[in-house]
Amino acid sequence: MKHFLPLSPHIPANFFIPMKKAYLFLSLLFISFALLAQEVKPVKNVIMMIPDGTSIGVYSAARWFKYYNGMENKLHIDPYLSGTVSTFSSNAPIGDSAPTGSTYATGVLQQVGNVGIHPTVSDNDLFPVDANRTYQPAANILEASRIEKNKAVGLVVTCEFPHATPADFSAHHYNRGNYKVLAPQIAYQNIDVVFAGGNKILTDDIKNHFANNGTTLIQDDKEALLHYNGNGKVWALFDEKSMPYNIDKDLDKMPSLAEMTEKALEVLSKKPNGFFLMVEGSHVDWAAHANDPATMIDEFLAFDEAVGKVMEFAEKDGNTAVVIASDHGNSGFSIGSRNCSGSSKLSLEQLFGNVSKYKMSTVALESVLMDTKPEKIKETFKEYTDIDLTDEELETLLSSKNYKESDYTQVGTSNNLAYNIGKILNAKTCFGFTTGSHTGEEVLLASYHPQGDILKGNVKNTELNRYLQKVTGLEISLEELSDRIFAKHDKVFLGMNYTIDKKDKDFPVLKVKKGKNTLEVRAFSSVAKLNGKPFDIGSVVIYIDKNDTFYLPVGLVEKL
Ligand SMILES: [Zn+2]
Structure with a gap:
């Protein structure tokens, strides 16, 4: 028998609930009512921040990493942590950026690949899916803020602008990979501020539209972004697709996430009706996929710097609410691993010493080593990681499938160089990774509201969206807006x-x-x-x- 646990107090007809399920159902019902009943005073500005694919262990590692490197073992996000979010797709408990970010944005559970759209019915649906709405675009909080409340809107991310999370808040399609139709949608949303990667994705049509709607386009020019003081719409794009990892970034040429966020707040706060802003630390997720702890921690700290700027603004402004949550876990990251026995006796130095010496992401080190002669590899590796490679480790690197130096070509294992670099680096740490994919545990929630009407406890991703609707003060629901537009x-x-x-x-x-x-x-x-x-x-x-x-x-x- 197939059973559904209704998310909201709508009980499907002919619904049979076994006794144990009934208790669960009633408590879910109670939680849903409690959340619906929560008074949330609408505010002028709403900011949603997403550290993509950030599991709880990353927060802990980031704190200790700071402490080991002479800083206070505290994060900017810490005073605002308020609960957890269970985040999942319409038919899978383990989430993915496209559906779970979309659920934050629209309140509608979706399937893997979906961006802001009602899903098809599947055999594995966790909650009832309305077949009559399949493929209908689901209006998002950015659209509602702009259309219903006449607010300014913005997106600040480090990936390319049509990547999953920014698209979740500004576009609609069943296929997250179809940039051809996602990119123009984002441009035609007439968004006030977009700071992201992706110059190569711009088309002539998009540029023509910017000329028509008065959008200033800044390309690969950090100075121009930092000095921008106009009142119109502004896009600033860096690099061809995604921006590089923070750890690999030339900060003289490219802005940090915190710098982009600060500029977005400066531009948006001039708008008379307030604003909605989504900020994503896009690459925590990518570094977790790569099982690259130094890069993952650095990316999260770069995100936390942006949190610092946002909270400083919100506390001072007094009319701004902030919600921060990742969209799903990733990689099963742990502090402590099978490599290191006696885990509770490991020192701070043993846990955070080596990772603090890694100066580059594994992918960036891969491109450096690709251009390095075999006899120079040990020296170069040492320069960026402080690791003395053994002959055996050197052999592993040289036999990587994609290592093709001009006068030395070897094709050995099916593993690529970045993967083997990661394996060598991780063997010198006591961090664990159980997978290179997403994981299904709940993620941390942080929330700030000037009158204290914060989002707290364990909430579902759908409930996080309901809170965004309330704090924005929408007079109609996103569902009603979807039916209208x-x-x-x-x-x-x-x-x-x-x-x-x-x-x-x-x-x-x-x-x-x-x-x-x-x-x-x-x-x-x-x-x-x-x-x-x-x-x-x-x-x-x-x-x-x-x-x-x-x-x-x-x-x-x-x-x-
Ligand atoms: Zn994600």
Whole structure:
């Protein structure tokens, strides 16, 4: 028998609950009611911060790492820790950035790969999925802040701008990898501030739109970003795709996450109606995937610096709420491992000495070693890690599949160089990793509210979204907004003469005729044409090929 545990107080019809489940159900119901009943005073500015893929052990390691290196063993986030978040997909207890970030943004549980969209029904659904809404874009908190509250909105991340988490808060599609349709959506959202990686992803169409909507575009120019003092919209992009890891960054040329966050706060706080800002430390997750502890700790500390800037702003402002939570765990990271016996006798030096000497990520060290002659490898390795390689370790590196130095090509094991570097570095630490993938434990929650109406306890990712809706002071729910701005074209233009032009298969155009009027709506844009004249729709139009449907505002019919 299949059983569902309802998330909110909606009991599916013909629902049979065994006795044990009934207790669980009732307590869940109670928690849901308690959260629904919580008074949350709306504030002017709302900030959501996400250290991507950060398991609890990373917080502990970051504190001790600071202490070992002569700093106070305290994080900026510490005074605001308030609970944990259980974060999962619609049909899997272990989350992924696209669905779980999307759930923070929209309140809708989704499947792996989904960005801001209702999922399909699957055999493994954890909670009931509404088949009638499959593929309908789910309006997010950024859209609601802009459309319903006329607030300014911003995204600050270190990955490329259409990567999962920023896309979760600004785009809609079933496939997170389809940058072709995610990137234009983010541009056509008319976002006030976007600081990220991804210059190579910009298209002529996006640049034209920036010229039309008055967006200042700063490219690979840290000075221009730091000196920006305009009042309009501003995008600053660095590097071709993602920005490099913080540990590998040339901070003379590229801003830190804290610098980008500070500038975003400066620009957004000038806006009269307040703002919504999402800040992501994108690369804690990537370093965890790579089982690279030095980089993971450094990335988290770079994120925590940004938390410091945000909390300083919020405390001073008095009208700003902040919620901080990772989107899922990653790598099963532990302080203490099978390598090191007698774990409770290990000293701070034994645990944090070697990792403090690693000066580069394993991927950056890989690219250095790729250009290093075999006889120089030991010397170069020592320079960046303070490790004297054994002959056996050297042999492992040289026999890495992708080590192809001009006068020395060896193809040995199937392992690549970065992986083998990581293995050597980790063998000199007492850190454990159980996997190179995501993990399903709850993540830490931090929350700040000027009147103390914080989010606390153990909450689900759906409940975190409900809190964001409340603290933003939305008069209508995100679901109601979704039905208003993402209605199916065959319902909106029912009985009218419409066709879908697929000459450009990635960007089909819906053409509707009534009397002398012709309306043309292009997929993934917020600009439509009435009798050839462009106008702003106010939200992004989504086209889903799987059901050949445009999702657009119900009000568009009145244009005809
Ligand atoms: Zn993630």
